[in-house]
Amino acid sequence: MLKAAFFFAILALVLGVLGFGGAAGAAWGIAKILFFIVLAIAVILFVLGFTVYKKVT
Structure with missing residues (x-):
């Protein structure tokens, strides 16, 4: 998605x-939307990674 x-x-x-x-303008808008979706997914996975790690150890 980041490539897109x-x-x-x-x-x-x-x-x-x-x-x-x-x-x-339309292409730039699509690029911004995709970038923020990727950023949100990365933050969610980062937080989930730390919470699961703390529960496992």
Whole structure:
């Protein structure tokens, strides 16, 4: 999913340089959404990892 966010960010940059402002904005919005989903999943897994580790030991 992080690869997809990176792809959409690069796509937004290219579209912005070529003058397609609307499509660039949409691609940038998708990239931001995907990035924050990845960030949320990482934080949830980090917290779950510590809680499970404390219960096991």
